[in-house]
Amino acid sequence: MIKFKFWGVRGSVPTGSPDTAKFGGNTTCLEVRCENELLVFDSGTGIRYLGNELMKSLPVKGKIFYSHVHWDHIQGLPFFTPLYVPGNEFQIYGGSSMPVTIEETLKKQMTAPCFPVPMDIMGANIGFFDVAPGDIVKGDNYQVTLASQNHPNNSFAYRVDCNNQSIVFATDTEHYEDKLDEDLVELSQGADYLIYDSQYTYDEYHGFNGQMSRKSWGHSTAEEGLKIVKAAGVKNFVLFHHDPTHNDEFICKLEREAKEVFPNSIAAYEGLEIEVGKPIPDSLFT
Numbered sequence: 001m002i003k004f005k006f007w008g009v010r011g012s013v014p015t016g017s018p019d020t021a022k023f024g025g026n027t028t029c030l031e032v033r034c035e036n037e038l039l040v041f042d043s044g045t046g047i048r049y050l051g052n053e054l055m056k057s058l059p060v061k062g063k064i065f066y067s068h069v070h071w072d073h074i075q076g077l078p079f080f081t082p083l084y085v086p087g088n089e090f091q092i093y094g095g096s097s098m099p100v101t102i103e104e105t106l107k108k109q110m111t112a113p114c115f116p117v118p119m120d121i122m123g124a125n126i127g128f129f130d131v132a133p134g135d136i137v138k139g140d141n142y143q144v145t146l147a148s149q150n151h152p153n154n155s156f157a158y159r160v161d162c163n164n165q166s167i168v169f170a171t172d173t174e175h176y177e178d179k180l181d182e183d184l185v186e187l188s189q190g191a192d193y194l195i196y197d198s199q200y201t202y203d204e205y206h207g208f209n210g211q212m213s214r215k216s217w218g219h220s221t222a223e224e225g226l227k228i229v230k231a232a233g234v235k236n237f238v239l240f241h242h243d244p245t246h247n248d249e250f251i252c253k254l255e256r257e258a259k260e261v262f263p264n265s266i267a268a269y270e271g272l273e274i275e276v277g278k279p280i281p282d283s284l285f286t
């Protein structure tokens with residue numbers, strides 16, 4: 001059985017203003033449970049709240065997977081309390097197109113003068129593993145498969161399979177204008193959920209109506225995500241990695257438009273919890 005919960009749904013930078021508070025202002029963090037095993041995808045600022053929840057039941061054991069290491073996906077890690085507690089155990093998986101390991105990258109983030117506490121003082125038992133597209137990471141009840149995405153400095157999409165259920169986490173990816181991303185279509189085949197980078201509207205992406213174009217910025221649209229849903233026979237669609245300039249009302253509008261094309265769509269919000277196999281939850285505003 002797969003359950004997953006969103007702790008951070010925002011892209012690029014946290015937003016603290018009241019007009020984004022309903023969907024939430026924290027950056028990317030997804031908790032996934034395969035039976036009772038804990039998997040975390042990205043450690044944006046949302047992971048701080050996940051950490052608070054996990055501290056209620058020690059020891060904590062789990063795996064953390066990185067789509068990539070841009071700020072909005074790593075910035076919460078120094079504030080993830082379970083990492084400081086002896087007896088907890090984490091395996092961290094990630095990589096990039098740069099010749100640096102995931103361990104070096106995360107440790108560099110916690111280096112003076114930008115951060116006062118070095119990662120080495122964290123008390124948990126932490127293992128680091130560099131992974132590449134095509135790799136498969138196995139747990140007792142699940143397996144995680146990676147695919148490459150189109151994003152500056154590279155990023156990974158992940159598929160989690162657990163007892164005939166599956167979800168795909170595909171954030172920070174830019175679609176191709178002339179063809180579908182075949183790797184993502186293959187990774188998403190028959191999946192129960194596709195969580196997809198829906199940062200821009202069609203007009204924003206193309207720079208229509210007097211706006212600047214966002215082409216080559218590394219992000220996509222819900223419309224493009226729904227093409228993957230159709231091609232791969234995915235059952236449910238989640239709009240994710242909301243643009244920091246999109247307020248609650250605007251995200252609702254994007255969600256409504258997605259639902260018109262594919263009713264089993266929902267815009268992710270902080271606290272949204274989904275159990276695969278049950279009906280897709282109601283939207284935040286219904």
Ligand SMILES: [Zn+2]
Nearest residue numbers: 011012072172
């Ligand atoms: Zn991002």
Ligand SMILES: [Zn+2]
Nearest residue numbers: 068070151172
């Ligand atoms: Zn990015």
